[in-house]
Amino acid sequence: MVEEVNHAPQLRGARLRRAVLCATLARIDAVGIDGVRVIDVAAAAGVHETSIYRRWKTLPRLVLDALLSRMESQIPIPDTGSVRTDLLEFMAVLIGFARTPAGAALIRSTVTDSDAEAVRREFWAVRLTASQQIVERGIERGEIAATVDPRLTMLTLGGLVHIYTTQLNGDIPDDLAETSVDLLMAGLTPR
Missing domain, CATH: 1.10.10.60 (Homeodomain-like)
Known part of the structure; x- marks a missing residue:
């Protein structure tokens, strides 16, 4: 046989x-x-x-690579020529991600393993750096004040999604993108 x-x-x-x-x-x-x-x-x-x-x-390195590969396709950094539109699109997609099981799990994850914690931190650092381009382009075009901190702006918007996901049971208002971006734009535009 x-x-x-x-x-x-x-x-x-x-x-x-x-x-x-x-x-x-x-x-x-x-x-x-x-x-x-x-x-x-x-x-x-x-x-x-x-x-x-x-x-x-x-395993944490594998998970990071997988999530970053998903981010590139699922949460692209918009470049429409308008900082307000870019921020609205970015927030809408980020909110959509936070409403998925994987997105909510990533945002809610509390990590005790030091390698996993380092990977999680690296993931968010990469995404934060990429998203700052929206504000940097707005500064270059003169749409927002040159004194605006791109990192703080994106942390503010992302922080809202994080708080809703982790502390408010994921009950993200449907108008969060527009209301938060409009609130921020009032402080970002040149005087």
Whole structure:
């Protein structure tokens, strides 16, 4: 009797990364960030756990890469030519993200593992730096005062979403993007 051997091609490079990140995001959506395990991701992606550890080293690093890859497509940094419109679009998408299971889990996550905490901090730092471009472009175009702090502006808007998600049961008002941006714009425009 001849034993049948599985000759499925091994995933490598970009295909491996794509398969593992998709599987990781699917696990986050299914069980939340805290429920993700490398063994489950590997099985869903059709790869060995060692392939994941070789590339990402730790589970928190894998989760960070997956979430950042999602952010690039799900929360793009708008550039419409108007700082108000950019901020409105950014807030609308951020609020939409906060209303998803993965988004709410990421925002609510409290991490005790030092590597996971470092990854979480790095995730938010990358997103904050990227979003500051909205304000920086507004300053360059003269739409808002040159003295405006881009970081503080984006922390203010993001902080509102964070508070609603973590402290107010995720009950984000439908008009939060418009009311918060309009409130901020009153203080941002040149005098």
